[in-house]
Amino acid sequence: MTVIPNNSRLRYRCQLRQNADERRANTHPLTWRMHDDGTRVGFEEYCAKDGYQSIKHTLTQRTRADIIDTMKQANVRGRGGGGFSAGVKWSLTQVGDHLPRGYLICNADEMEPGTFKDRLLLEQLPHLLIEGMIIAGYANNSRYGYIFLRGEYVEAARSVALAIEEARQAGLLGDNIAGSGFDFNIALHTGAGRYICGEETALINSLEGKRANPRAKPPFPGQSGAWGKPTVVNNVETLCNVPAVMQHGADWYLGLSGGRSTDSGTKLYGASGLVERPGLWELPIGTSGQEILDRAGGMREGHTLKAWLPGGGSTSFLLPEHLELPMDFDTIGKHGSRMGTGLIAVVSHRQSMVSLLRNLEQFFARESCGWCTPCRDGLPWTAKILQALEHGEGKPEYIDILEQHTLGLNSPRTFCAHAPGAMMPLESALKLFRAEFEAGIASTSLEGVN
């Protein structure tokens, strides 16, 4: 028996593609503490690098309303893909009198196709997340925090579990944190698969030990979430932004984009697909797709860019001409797509769009929770039609049927955003690359056999 050594080229290692000399505390709040070699930053090193500095002051000197105001002023928008204002989400837990103490859930169920950013933060800098969660827990009057981590992130689970224990031993979790009178604990909850768990209400059901079907909104989780208590669900990267916002203030955070965007802060951007050097970079929000692609070394030799997904499988395709746009929530939204998670996936001119769409829709069909009919039945139908077109066995009406699905599987006809997300790449591909789909219609049926 041979064992694959830890340093084997075969083993996957998550690594940032920016050296330490580029990463500074005042410009790279998410990654400046990380090591070039990708090893984990432990508790003592995190503390020595200014870690947990904001805790005592924030928990003893600032009110919950004041913290939420700062989050709103800083315009911290959800990094899980939705781009919703974290401050506004948090303010829901303040509405109403005598609300019970609730829950803070970190959504670490990273499964969006093409997305590998939260893995980096969880594996290499877990204390930044813990610090962000303590502040968020305080601001939202949460009694308990959960890190909902996908089961496949084994290394991240080890890293986070150790960080929770280190923080507990240092008195940063538990009763009366740093003498503030605030009690808060965090538990690691690892999942057992299924993409739909990333949807925040499905995630709450999964946390409660149920099938991960989404819940109707309202009530919004901020008012009634886990076990009916006020619950805030934030993405890993969103929570990792919180400590620096508290430490340096909203104005500093607003300035990080350097005028590139009306959005604020930095973003973990990435590139995958047939690029020379796929990877991750922390860059000012509003950095252009072109700069991200340039950092990735451009397309691999022999490949030309045909289209790209700006931030996951549930975003619309963009064209090479859109690379000049700033990658932020509003700009990409205005051009018919979504920034999503901000990790771009490039499509080579050699890639069949029909095959790629077949792959995407098979994924979404498999991952439908089955709760509502349009999604449960429509997505497999879409995938089958695409499979027929891929093999040149399509019927003339198939393109129309696909277009009908992009309407029928869209808001407000579905229970959650799963099917509408699945329709974004399909709708855009039908518009941009229609001829490729038409080429999949069997020649016999074009001759009028029907």
Place this chain on the structure above:
Amino acid sequence: MSQSPVSHSTPTSLIATDGFQLHEDDRRAILVERDHYEQPQAACIEALKIVQKRHGWVPDGAIVAIADTLGIGPGAVAGVATFYSLIFRQPVGRHVILLCDSSSCFLTGYEELSAALSERLGISFGQTTKDGRFTLLPVCCLGACDRGPALMIGEDTFGPLAASDLDELLEAYP
């Protein structure tokens, strides 16, 4: 149907128990998990994973044993066990291969790798090799897109992989 009130302690008649005995360590671990949550049902996914870690999969009897340990109905546990893709309700091989089939791996050589792996193992998705060594399953985007195509064997993640790497890789999992 009996009209008797719902009982959590004797709901076992409809599901075979197959003489399944919950290991005492597992029972204790499940009770520790239970205390992390406001209600015991929340621990059932972790309980299924605890049982699966010991047995490789989740037999029917384990569903009842978990339900009894947590004081919830077996239907709730069974419903959860069939929903989640990483809970196995039938026996699997000694090593489970989770092959990422999402878009970034698809763009970087998934199909070639998948075909080579299936041929090498003589099985397709959802099947186990005759010698009980490997089970092959597809998995949601593994978050290893910068090094696709990627896969997991057990708890180890690998990528980028070419068909020519498979001999070296599989040899390490006897």
